[in-house]
Every structure is written in structure tokens, then in C-alpha cells.
Amino acid sequence: MKVAVIGSGGREHAIALTISKSKNLSELYCIPGNPGTKNFANNVQLNTNQSESIVQFSIDNQIDLVVIGPEQPLVDGLSDELRRNNIKVFGPSSEAAKIESSKSFAKKIMNEANVPTSKYREFTSSEIDDAKKYLSTCNFPIVIKADGLAAGKGVVICRDLDEALDNLFKITINKVFGDAGNKILVEEFLNGEEASVFAITDGKIFITLPAAQDHKRVGDNDTGKNTGGMGAYAPTPLITPELELVIQQKIIKPVIDQLNKAGIPFIGCLYAGLMITADGPKVIEFNCRFGDPETQVVLPLLDGDFLEILYSAAAGKLNSNAVKYNGGSAVCVVAASKGYPDRYEKGFQISGLDIEDPEIIIYHAGTVEKDGQIVTKGGRVLGITAVLRENNIRNARNKVYEVLKKIRFKNIYYRNDIALKA
Numbered sequence: 001m002k003v004a005v006i007g008s009g010g011r012e013h014a015i016a017l018t019i020s021k022s023k024n025l026s027e028l029y030c031i032p033g034n035p036g037t038k039n040f041a042n043n044v045q046l047n048t049n050q051s052e053s054i055v056q057f058s059i060d061n062q063i064d065l066v067v068i069g070p071e072q073p074l075v076d077g078l079s080d081e082l083r084r085n086n087i088k089v090f091g092p093s094s095e096a097a098k099i100e101s102s103k104s105f106a107k108k109i110m111n112e113a114n115v116p117t118s119k120y121r122e123f124t125s126s127e128i129d130d131a132k133k134y135l136s137t138c139n140f141p142i143v144i145k146a147d148g149l150a151a152g153k154g155v156v157i158c159r160d161l162d163e164a165l166d167n168l169f170k171i172t173i174n175k176v177f178g179d180a181g182n183k184i185l186v187e188e189f190l191n192g193e194e195a196s197v198f199a200i201t202d203g204k205i206f207i208t209l210p211a212a213q214d215h216k217r218v219g220d221n222d223t224g225k226n227t228g229g230m231g232a233y234a235p236t237p238l239i240t241p242e243l244e245l246v247i248q249q250k251i252i253k254p255v256i257d258q259l260n261k262a263g264i265p266f267i268g269c270l271y272a273g274l275m276i277t278a279d280g281p282k283v284i285e286f287n288c289r290f291g292d293p294e295t296q297v298v299l300p301l302l303d304g305d306f307l308e309i310l311y312s313a314a315a316g317k318l319n320s321n322a323v324k325y326n327g328g329s330a331v332c333v334v335a336a337s338k339g340y341p342d343r344y345e346k347g348f349q350i351s352g353l354d355i356e357d358p359e360i361i362i363y364h365a366g367t368v369e370k371d372g373q374i375v376t377k378g379g380r381v382l383g384i385t386a387v388l389r390e391n392n393i394r395n396a397r398n399k400v401y402e403v404l405k406k407i408r409f410k411n412i413y414y415r416n417d418i419a420l421k422a
Contacts, residue, residue, distance in 0.1 A: 007069030
């Protein structure tokens, strides 16, 4: 098969790398890819926001499967355009992708499907006075979310009324998250531990992959601003086999069924961001694609043919036996640019990437090649990942931090406590 992976981050590096091992693969393209994917795939410099050029490339190169990594092209309807041209695609329609692009839509689907989630109220930017009144009646802490896409950063935890009113103003008036804040949700704060579960589905049946735990806050001990994710590990001991069954039956299946019932079948990866509370698992959010950086730790733990499961889902006949958990463990620590998720400098040369260790994968996330050198280009630069064939998070964690000492670039920053909770 000829396959094209859309995207340029660490998640897409992980997806493409896992696909590259398939015996069914003849050619692999990454659009646009990154310096990491260049080692095993053909990088093609097309704009992921221009669906016509991607459709044309897929037709010209007889692509058998397109795998869409990031949420924006899905929300913008790239999968719809590809399907209209009879090209198989792993990724939901624009309508089904609203499970991520509109938090109020996701809540509506959850309520209709009777899926456990936090209590909430929604307000538009013209209802600020109503929002203020409501906030004055709330118990704190409280969570304020921008309704639309904000690159994983549109969630603020407010400890008191002053902080809540300040963030309400920033999101709705100052537009710190752009148009994503035209509508907001005020949600109850859930106590517990977070977990991420990926379900691969053909729109009807599904399988779940090993559960991971992401670390969203920029600072150690979960302090500071929310980011796109500073590290992850899998499998998380938080999700027992019994709990996995509950998540499948009470959360994943009802949502897939409800979307089907609404006439918008979800084909692709349905990501459930969960809080494991004293009352059981509750949904914090749904995403319409693989998570980043959780993908970097989940995919290396799969034996079997990853391409086969993606293709079978896209074809509407999921082969649920194509992959299985291999019993291993993985820890990923994101090496970021100091100042992320706010302002940061870029263009610094990276050294130490030539590590040859079968248990270490260095995923490129925000890098670019200039004059034969790899330099920093984004806030999240690399995902340094240790992958062991045994389920030993402690050993994987120790290994990853040893390797991090050898990676150097100006203003490198990373958390020191990834996977400690395990």
C-alpha cells in the first residue's frame, strides 16, 4: 500500500514510524513531515490547510490510505474532500470532528448517550453578565474552557472568583484563545487522576489501546499553564482491566453509538480524556484524533500490523485482531523551548541526536533542518522516549532522563517529574 500521513509533529512522527514497519507498505509519504520522518519516509512540502493540493497529490500518486494526524485539517473537512474523491482516509468527517472542535457539541452528545462527565453551563461572549452571576454562585475551584480549538491550551482552572472573572474577561473580551472563546463552558472541577484512552473505530465497532497518562501543565508537580503536553507514559497502572471494561462500555461505546444514531459516524481515533474520580471515570474532553504526546508512548507498545488496523477502520471493516499490547512500557519527556507555551526563541542548533539505542526513540516535534543542521522551530521541540519490552515504568523513566542529559540546545526546558505518579 501507498500511505500518506498528514502533519509535522511528534504524534505524526510516531504514527509514520509505526506504519513504516508494516509488511503491507510499499511507499510512505509525510505531508509535510519533519527532519525525523525524513529518515524513513518521503517528506512532501504541501500545506496541510490546502485540501485541494493534498487530494490532487493523493490522486496523482495513487495513495491507498491517508492518515490525518492533527485536529485542524479534520475540522476543516480534509477527510470529507478525500472521501468525495474515493480515497480511503483514517480520520473523522468535519461533522464528527465537532466532538473536539465544539465542547458544547461534545457535552450534548455525552448527555444524550448518558456518559458520565462534569456538570457545566455554557455562555456566549454576549452573555458575560450572566456568566459573572453564575460564577458568583459556584464552588471553587472551577474550570473555564474555550468552546473551540485552542491547541490544547484553552482550559483554565480558577481557584477563586477573582481569578474566574479575570479569565472570563481574557477569554471572551481579550480573545487570548481567539475565536475559540466566542463561547465558553464553566465546568465543575473534578478531583482524581487523569488518563487518556484511544479507541480505534470504523464507526461501529472499536478497540482500545493501552491507556496513557499525559502531563499538561508546564511546570513540575502540575504547576503553571496548560500546554499541549509536556510528557506521557503508558500503560498507566491507574486503568485496571476492570476499569478498562467500564470505560469501553459506559463511555466509548455509548458515544460511538450516539454519533451513529445522529447520522455522523465517527471513523478514526476517538480520544477520551478521563478523570478517574471516587465515583468512577468521567470524561473531561473528547478529541477527534490521536493525542500528543500520548501517541509517542502508546504506539511502540503494539505488536502486529498498525497499518492493517488503520486501513481496516477506514474501509469500514475493523480488524480488531491486527494489533495487541506487547506487555512493555514507555515514557516520553518533551524537551521544549524555555518560555513555552507563551513566547520563546527558536533557531538554536540541537546536538546529541545521534544516540544509538534500540530502547530510545527521539521524536521530532518542533525541528527544522538548516544547512545540514537540526535546529529548534517550535515550543515543543523533541519527545525523548524510552521503550522497554517489560512493564517497568521506573526503569523507562530512569533511562529517559539519562538520555536527556545528552540532548542540548539553547534554552532547553523539560519537566523533571514525568511518570512519577506511576
